Amino acid sequence: MITTLYRWRFLFLVFLVGLCALLWPGVRAGVQVDNSLAAWFLEDDPALVAYQEFQERFGNDEVVIIGVHDSTTLLTPGNSQRLRHLSLALEAHPAVAAVLSAGTTTVPTPNGLHAARPLLDSGATPAAARRYLSRRPTLRQQLFSPDYRTARLLVVLRASPNFDDQRGEILTQLRRITGAHVPRGSYWLGGVGVVYAGLNALSQQDFGLFLGLGYALMFVLIWLLYRNLWLLLYTLGIVSLATYVTLGVYGLLGYRLNLMTVLLPVIIILLGLMDALHVVNERNHLARPGSTGPADTLQALRNLARPCLATMLTTVAGFLALLSSPMAILRVFGVFAALGIGLCLVFTFGLGVLVLPYAAPSPRATRITSNRLVTFYELVLRHRRLATAASVWLVALGLWGATRLRADTYTLGYLPANHLVVHDHQALEAAWGPYLPLELLVEPRSGYSLASPAVLQAAAAFADSARTLRSAGQVFGFQSLYQAGLETRYGPRGGQLLGQASAVQDMDARLRQDYPQLLAQFVHQPSGTGRITVSGRMLSARQLTATTDTLLRMASHTLGPVARVRPAGYQPLYARITNYVTTSQTNSLLLSFLLVLGLVWVFVGNFRLAVLALIPNVFPVVVLLGVMGWAGIAMDTATVSIAAIVLSFCTDDTVHFIHAYREQRRRGLGPAAARHRTVAHVGPTIVLTSAVLFGGYAVMLLASLQTVFLFGLLTSLSIAAALYGEVIIFPLLLERFDRD
Template identity: 60%
Template sequence: MLYLYRLRYLLLLLIMTVCAALWPGVQAALVVDNNLSAWFLDDDPALEAYRTFQQRFGNDEVIILAVHDEQSVLTPGYLTAFVALTRELEALPAVAGVTGPGNAALPMRSLVGGTRPLLEPGTTATQVRQALQPLPTLRQSLFTDNYQTTRFLIQLRQLPDFDNRRAEILTQVQQLVYRHFSPKQAHFGGVGIIYAGLNALSQHDFGLFLGLGYLLMFSVLLLIYRNLLLLVYTLGVVGLATYVTFGVYGALGHRVNLMTVLLPIILILLGIMDAMHVINERNRLRTDTSTAYADALQALQNVLAPCLFTMLTTVAGFLALLSCPMAILQDFGVFAALGIALCLFFTFVLGVLLLPLAKAPARTAQATETTARKLVAFYTYLLARPRFFGGLSVLLALALAAGLPQLHSDTYTLGYLPVSNIVVQDHRAIEATWGPYMPLELLVEPKAGYTLSDTAVVQATFAFADSVRRVAGVGQVVGFYSLYQAGLEAQYGAKASRLRGSQGALRQVQQRLTTEYPTLTAQFVDARTATGRVTVSGAMLSARQLTAKMDTLLDIAGATLGPVATVRPAGYQPMYAGIVAYVTSSQTNSLLLSFVLVFALTWVFIRNFRLALLTVIPNLFPVLVLLGTMGWLGITLDTATASIGAIVLSFCVDDTIHFVYSYRQQRRQGATPTQARLTTIAHVGPTIVLTSVVLFLGYTVMALGSLKTVQLFGLLTAISVAGAFYGELVIFPLALKKYDPE
């Protein structure tokens, strides 16, 4: 410590230089981005398949706009607005195309073919109804049966920087729409809309928890220590660690997302633990004859070993997330580990700078002594009644274990948003006025000897669509076959359904589609690979529900299209559905790896296998508390909760390591087991109580978050901290007494 003290000003200069260099990275990191690259690894097969789909059919982030009026949308004002809005949207550089009533084209029944606009100046409601009456396929894609709702599909371009510009593009689209329709008339839906909503709330929660975290720490520390310099010390530790972490995070091209938005509160609460151990150790060493300089350096020296190893166990827990197959959890684990390591570094660097200047308040020392006496009394009472407390602990463990079979994994992205959010409100409005609208994409690849325009493939696709429409929660089904149906209706009217089996009629329609509707045709047919696209509109589902729905659709596809074509899911939804498997493996892999790493590091530190096992196993109790509570309350394992088990195990073992370190020192000095236990709890117990209280309050504060992910992460972690406190004060001393009896 003396050497570090001599280099303190050089280290301070180095820190200031690094902070200045990392400022651009901090600015870049604070741009919220929940796009797919943040969730999936680059070599993930699901992500590669999604990118292949986009190469064939363009950006599938379609903005779904539903315009609704309780009377009718076939009024002169609406019809004029539809045309004007369509032209303005098509003029936006980021918009690839618009499908809706404003630019719908009616095929002309003539020898030369051709089309004419559905809406022309002066077009009346009666004319619209009459024009669409013989074209039911076209009408169903534009209006509801009662003509109270119309739908626009706004396809966005596949831009290189689309993920970074998504919010800007959506804002431009919404501003144009709101110039023509009020928010009560116009409702937005789609995957991109949900992304934008998540990004906005992530930004909000990031600022909120950064502020609340520091406010909580400021209040608690000021209340406990009543010393401004000690407050500057702790704020400096977590503030610098957070700043440097986000500086590196942004410099490496990362942006804040649903998980990394939690980093500030995690670093604040875990960073403060080491600082409090140092401060309390310094206050314990205080005597009438000692100097602040000597006490500070001695305190730093005393806690170096346990703090170093608790940092390593916590870092190991977070790095265990590297075993998860999801990029969002891997990045969270890596940068949380970096931040925690930086917290320890700044704890000692700022410790040699500031602690020698701060006086130890007598009032705090008295409060610590009072807490120590109460803990000694409780330990004496506890160890005198091992059967009662042991039996109570077993009953608690059994009750919690009974909740484990009820635990399952699932993810419902829309459920992350509060019910009052505009994204949720618009979603409900679209489903109520238009019907299920979320797209599930399927690719139809004809088998050898067949093409998309063959009567066998077209007829089988119609059979598939008819069967799928009868599935609960399914709305419209459109695809390449719909183009043939619309073409047949335009050319042959009521005879269209009978002519599906005519190869000549289908070829004629295909030729006309290619000539007169090339853009529309390209949306459903990839000419290079002769692949057709079918879009099934359905309700917004959780990942588990979507997996079941896809299995149902593929079963129907096998029965109808199986003999002539191969059908497979594509687009965004299959990746979303796959999150269930990822979450389950993430929880299992990260927890097991965390246990192995934490145990191995504890064994290296303690150098006693039995005592290391004794140190780690009681700390599985808070993990049981976490998972059992989730099972009983029906909380699913998702991206927000899948990582908590490994994290809880890693930082809950910290206090136990401090206890064991002090206990072994007492035993080496000749103390009996009872004397060592009571002396140790008097020494480290007050800090354990304080850090547990701070952690519990800090994570409970996260319940104020807007995102469900943030709320659940905070509340479940707070419950786990309470479980860890029970394990530390009840289960561990009982186990230690068995291990080291009198």
């Protein structure tokens, strides 16, 4: 096969050029970013279906909260005019469905409920507005803070098919509009969408920058080690082509980069560099003084065809184990990571016959590393008890730390403390209080409707209970519309009339006639479903789940006899990610270990050796999980994939080590001599690739974004642990369990 590939190498080159040209539209489309819910959840996921039903009933639930602040009071003619003009400018934006604020609120004239005027019209004095709001506490709570220094504007965004792609630009425009009407430093933007837009923008910027710097450092190190431009072209070509073709297919199939698939280049460079340097190392061992031509290159490729195919299959199997995940984003990531790994094998051999014959052998780095590694191995054998004890201690410490590991997600914590989104969030919570919406759906039981006095009173009682929670603030729902209307008509005590059927029926008719759009935001007439929004603090997924459970218990106590209550909107999806991450990590790791064990067993033909080979693969995963547990690093969407990456890294080196060891045994060497020869033969590649990859990923420690920092930190530590497992633990296991 290698000889045939060499004979047709230039035709292969033409094929590559044509393939790259055909895939260019896919690459251009694939590198676009899409972190929409469709990328994260399966189409038939019950949580996603429920969220889509909620949006169909009440529209887009994404709300931008804008806080406007004045150090003295907002009830001045100038501030009133500013709030009116800002509200109108925001309403005029095509992506905005509605703005609920003091600037858009209309109130009845003295003539009655039907004739309305703006709350902050030019004829109303600040004192009159204050008096009006003081008699209507439900309305005041939604518009101003108790000291009237902060006003809240709820900007309801319009749903659209490509809303997720446009979110960042829409928020930038809303911030620009606000800045044109309010002095700098006197306004803040908050909301789930604001946090995610900031996180997406910074993650793309930081990840692209530091991954690029890391790649540059890796190839600089390769140049310094081998001092050969052809070898540099060979390794760079494998990684670049595999990445390009993977992204091309990815884009042509309609996928876009997301928080997980942006890691595809990370996987490809790991496997691409490792197999490439194993080929280079093998050729350096075969090179004879004065030898020319492609003979050594072709023989090196023949020698490594079987182990490289085995590493590809075991690693592909590990990533395809992610198909067991309940998350669409992890399934897609596993499939295309597997594709990229397969392409690495193709280009390792395809470019091997094209490029490597032109590169003069450079055995210096291999020879120096080999000699030092053999010396180090002999030192380990002289102190095998100490090395064994250290290894057992590290495993025990890792397992103990893994028991402390928790699954959680706190998106705001990924941003640096000086980020604009973090500053706005802190200022908004300090001036206004909890502001993030947590949605609940209320479905009246048989014999009741949302306008039933019993349901309205129960909803009001639930709102009073919810406000006592430390993590909750204001509560506004369908019952609040009736309360506000009754207060408008009867004064501050109007809310007490929720139990009177005649007053409620009259108010229901007036709301349907005079405020149908406002009513539709909290009441879905066809299904008779009501909406209650609890303003909460920015919480982690685990904390959000606990808060939601508490709210549901309160709702069961107050609303339970007359209605069913369930969580709705985006927050349940956010909370469910934690459960999915835990399930995905557990299932995929267990399945991948079993697949790797089976494939290695088939490859080496010896079950005992296959089990021994699995141990150095497990060791860095244990270290990784232990470090995360001891350091308090949660297992979330930013860290869940690292274990799979570590497994792929270890499997590759382990298979090459086993292959070389078995070859030495077949040649008649005893176990001790075979281990020494294997360490000298394969060890240099393991050490050099580890050094190159460790240096590249350690660059990410300079990033300001926590996700990039953690990825660089944990990947670097895992690479170091994998090196320890391959050059210390695995040889010790062979020395102990594979004797003469």
